[in-house]
Amino acid sequence: MQEAAEADEPDSKDLTWVKVPLDAPLLLAMCQKHHVIPRYPVFHVVARNREYYRAFYEKRQGKIVKLKLPQGV
Amino acid sequence: MLLQLRDACEQRHIVLGLPLYDAPTTHVGSAKMDRDGTMHWPCMFLYDEYGTSDFVAQFCELHTFRQQLEVSAGCPVRVAKVRWVVVDLGSWLRPQVVLPDAGAPAPWDVDGAYRVSNVDVYYVERATQALPKELTFLSEGDRRLLDLTVRRMLEASGLWPRAATAYLSVRVRWCLCRAGGCGG
Numbered sequence: 001m002q003e004a005a006e007a008d009e010p011d012s013k014d015l016t017w018v019k020v021p022l023d024a025p026l027l028l029a030m031c032q033k034h035h036v037i038p039r040y041p042v043f044h045v046v047a048r049n050r051e052y053y054r055a056f057y058e059k060r061q062g063k064i065v066k067l068k069l070p071q072g073v
Numbered sequence: 074m075l076l077q078l079r080d081a082c083e084q085r086h087i088v089l090g091l092p093l094y095d096a097p098t099t100h101v102g103s104a105k106m107d108r109d110g111t112m113h114w115p116c117m118f119l120y121d122e123y124g125t126s127d128f129v130a131q132f133c134e135l136h137t138f139r140q141q142l143e144v145s146a147g148c149p150v151r152v153a154k155v156r157w158v159v160v161d162l163g164s165w166l167r168p169q170v171v172l173p174d175a176g177a178p179a180p181w182d183v184d185g186a187y188r189v190s191n192v193d194v195y196y197v198e199r200a201t202q203a204l205p206k207e208l209t210f211l212s213e214g215d216r217r218l219l220d221l222t223v224r225r226m227l228e229a230s231g232l233w234p235r236a237a238t239a240y241l242s243v244r245v246r247w248c249l250c251r252a253g254g255c256g257g
Contacts, residue, residue, distance in 0.1 A: 034198040038093040
């Protein structure tokens, strides 16, 4: 499965990945400044505590940011 | 209605761009707006580890990812009734929970790791090229014009034919379906 993480399209290496809290509404993720929706929203889902997850994170070190929920949500 | 959707996206600061992935074109449709002015979007969840995906026909913009991914019993009836998922991007549909926290895992999840309580969700910034507002939510006739416009835009930005492959693939399938070629 680790190969899968490394076999991503080459152009993706410089892109910023945004981690969306599960308690965020879809709208919050869609209206973010640099989120360009490819006709319909597309989200990547990764399970934690797995070899693939570690490879995923290592490969994107410094390229992952967290989307913050507004206060009171 | 198309203008309403465009305006709604503008009000929400939602930017639409070129498609990235093939999807069941008969069901991609576009966003819909209910009587309350709430938008419902088709949405794709990619499971890169297994090279598979779920396509959700309608995801209410006010619902959280947890609501969408977990047991549908917790969702309002309005959405639960229309929440259909296409598995493996085939042409058949069936209602199902996306990532149940209990019970049987998704068929492809051989280790049972993909539970809503154990997953992270990501999107990629600037994953595709943004389209001008006028080129979103098009009628059938206008879509033909879009083909030409997109090609010129991609050529000008040096992205043709690389980025065009996905776009044209979706368009060809859409035309075939319109002609009755896929039974859609």
